[in-house]
Amino acid sequence: MLKNTHGALPAVRIAHLSKTFGASKRALDDVSLDIGAGEMVALIGASGSGKSTLLRHISGLVRGDRNAEAQIVVDNRPVQAGGRLSPDIRSSRAGIGFVFQQFNLVGRLNVLTNVLVGNLGRMPLWRSLLRIFNDEERRLAVTALDRVGIAQCAFQRASTLSGGQQQRAAIARALVQKAKLILADEPIASLDPESARRVMETLSLINRQDGVTVVVSLHQVDFALRYCQRVVALRDGKVKFDGPAAAVTAALLRGIYGDNTDLDFGTLEVEPSERDGARSAMPGPRQAALA
Amino acid sequence: MKSPALRVADLPLRAPRPTPAASLLKLLGYGLAAAFLVWSYQGAEVSPVKLFSDAGNMATFAADFFPPDFSDWRYYLEELIVTLHIAVWGTVLAVFCAIPLSLVAAANIAPWWIHQPVRRLLDAFRSINEMVFAMLFVVVVGLGPFAGALALWIHTTGTLAKLFSEAVEAIDPQPVEGIRATGANALEEIIYGVIPQVMPLWVSYTLYRFEANVRSASVVGMVGAGGIGVVLWEVIRGFQFSKTAAAMMMIIVLVTATDVISSRIRKFFI
Numbered sequence: 001m002l003k004n005t006h007g008a009l010p011a012v013r014i015a016h017l018s019k020t021f022g023a024s025k026r027a028l029d030d031v032s033l034d035i036g037a038g039e040m041v042a043l044i045g046a047s048g049s050g051k052s053t054l055l056r057h058i059s060g061l062v063r064g065d066r067n068a069e070a071q072i073v074v075d076n077r078p079v080q081a082g083g084r085l086s087p088d089i090r091s092s093r094a095g096i097g098f099v100f101q102q103f104n105l106v107g108r109l110n111v112l113t114n115v116l117v118g119n120l121g122r123m124p125l126w127r128s129l130l131r132i133f134n135d136e137e138r139r140l141a142v143t144a145l146d147r148v149g150i151a152q153c154a155f156q157r158a159s160t161l162s163g164g165q166q167q168r169a170a171i172a173r174a175l176v177q178k179a180k181l182i183l184a185d186e187p188i189a190s191l192d193p194e195s196a197r198r199v200m201e202t203l204s205l206i207n208r209q210d211g212v213t214v215v216v217s218l219h220q221v222d223f224a225l226r227y228c229q230r231v232v233a234l235r236d237g238k239v240k241f242d243g244p245a246a247a248v249t250a251a252l253l254r255g256i257y258g259d260n261t262d263l264d265f266g267t268l269e270v271e272p273s274e275r276d277g278a279r280s281a282m283p284g285p286r287q288a289a290l291a
Numbered sequence: 292m293k294s295p296a297l298r299v300a301d302l303p304l305r306a307p308r309p310t311p312a313a314s315l316l317k318l319l320g321y322g323l324a325a326a327f328l329v330w331s332y333q334g335a336e337v338s339p340v341k342l343f344s345d346a347g348n349m350a351t352f353a354a355d356f357f358p359p360d361f362s363d364w365r366y367y368l369e370e371l372i373v374t375l376h377i378a379v380w381g382t383v384l385a386v387f388c389a390i391p392l393s394l395v396a397a398a399n400i401a402p403w404w405i406h407q408p409v410r411r412l413l414d415a416f417r418s419i420n421e422m423v424f425a426m427l428f429v430v431v432v433g434l435g436p437f438a439g440a441l442a443l444w445i446h447t448t449g450t451l452a453k454l455f456s457e458a459v460e461a462i463d464p465q466p467v468e469g470i471r472a473t474g475a476n477a478l479e480e481i482i483y484g485v486i487p488q489v490m491p492l493w494v495s496y497t498l499y500r501f502e503a504n505v506r507s508a509s510v511v512g513m514v515g516a517g518g519i520g521v522v523l524w525e526v527i528r529g530f531q532f533s534k535t536a537a538a539m540m541m542i543i544v545l546v547t548a549t550d551v552i553s554s555r556i557r558k559f560f561i
């Protein structure tokens with residue numbers, strides 16, 4: 001049974017998805033999940049719980065196990081079913097922005113070219129292979145760079161940017177794709193707190209202003225609670241919790257991360273209203289203690 | 292983490308001694324290497340004594356080279372320029388062929404049933420010396436520089452494609468995945484994700500091969516494939532050693548100049 005928490009047409013539908021690496025390593029175990037258009041969802045879970053694997057399946061970068069019921073549909077297009085990628089997976093991917101923990105920009109290309117790559121899905125092949133971008137495509141890229149606040153770096157090599165700037169360039173690439181869905185796999189795990197905040201603000205802004213659906217995996221629970229309305233928690237490849245951020249409790253986190261953790265759960269006992277108020281502000285002292 | 296049971300005093304200070312079996316194996320390895328050297332010594336008829344017993348011969352021979360006779364320098368220069376042209380075109384044709392071949396020879400791009408056969412083909416290109424190809428192409432296209440350029444082309448395609456594909460296999464896969472995630476197809480992944488990463492190495496390998504090709508181009512002429520090698524062949528066969536000396540000196544100048552210039556260009560690209 002699939003439940004649709006928000007009643008909207010799901011932007012992402014994942015049904016009975018399992019993934020086994022090698023002979024026995026179960027990275028995902030019968031995951032079913034619906035994500036409504038315009039939602040901003042946090043994917044949390046301990047390291048190795050399957051967050052990256054799940055996100056990579058949604059973009060068709062990995063194929064699930066050959067189970068007849070398994071399917072992933074994004075924006076009414078099948079991405080994969082029964083362990084087979086859809087034949088037009090590339091046009092699906094063109095509508096999905098993917099932001100990686102390690103940014104995955106091409107360091108020797110300049111920032112603008114990295115962002116222009118977001119146009120490839122809509123360009124004729126001969127132009128994309130010759131790297132000929134027209135003014136409209138360039139304007140789209142420059143506008144996106146301006147929006148994430150790094151237009152001044154357009155002609156620098158991507159490798160010369162700071163981590164936070166590279167991550168914002170990656171988000172700009174997703175904007176150029178005109179993606180309706182952005183998947184972000186631990187986008188702030190390699191960043192300092194201030195850059196992390198800016199990247200999360202940027203994702204949140206795109207979610208609110210453009211109505212882009214965002215699924216972001218996070219290691220830091222406080223960031224998840226501050227920026228996302230809905231939290232999905234994985235443990236050992238299974239969905240252990242799926243509900244509003246307000247319903248996340250210390251006991252629940254203990255169940256997800258295990259007792260063997262350094263998190264100070266005591267600081268999590270905040271009133272939902274208080275948490276909402278803190279959403280757009282800097283980390284408060286009680287929440288910052290969680291980072 | 293320090294476990295309380297383990298104290299520094301108990302930690303070993305040296306790697307454990309190899310087992311007797313491992314030592315024996317190592318000894319056997321040395322023995323085989325020595326046997327191979329002895330065997331090759333006989334095969335190559337190495338005999339240092341000859342160098343000394345024939346020292347008188349060597350001296351008169353060396354004396355014949357001096358003073359170098361530059362009277363035909365215009366002719367040598369023309370042929371040297373032809374040599375350079377052979378090297379340039381041998382290299383350029385090879386680069387054009389090596390780029391696609393190196394991609395299909397890379398294990399991270401092509402499946403094994405493609406990259407394995409391609410690699411064997413490249414091995415074949417490489418294992419035959421340019422001189423052999425030169426002789427064959429002289430038969431096909433006749434005497435002259437074109438045969439030389441074709442000979443260099445085949446051999447250089449073999450070497451460059453192998454070097455290029457090793458660079459491709461050493462790339463960071465993450466940026467390529469970043470490109471793939473935008474919906475790019477395989478060719479676009481290569482253009483935007485792979486080529487920028489390997490470019491500096493490819494340029495540098497190409498220039499190295501060009502230097503090597505200038506040297507090779509100066510000898511392919513000895514089998515009739517054009518360039519300064521033809522001159523060398525004529526003067527050596529005519530026992531005109533002072534002219535040989537002049538031609539050799541001009542080759543040295545050309546080769547040194549190419550090395551210097553190409554290393555400058557290489558620095559510019561890295």
Ligand SMILES: Nc1ncnc2c1ncn2[C@@H]1O[C@H](COP(=O)(O)OP(=O)(O)O)[C@@H](O)[C@H]1O
Nearest residue numbers: 021025027045046047048049050051052053054
């Ligand atoms: N390519 C792979 N090959 C083998 N095992 C993998 C691979 N990718 C992930 N795994 C395993 O799958 C599990 C989930 O990994 P991952 O999705 O990276 O977790 P997370 O992102 O939550 O840290 C881990 O146990 C990991 O070791």
Ligand SMILES: [Mg+2]
Nearest residue numbers: 051052053186
């Ligand atoms: Mg991960």
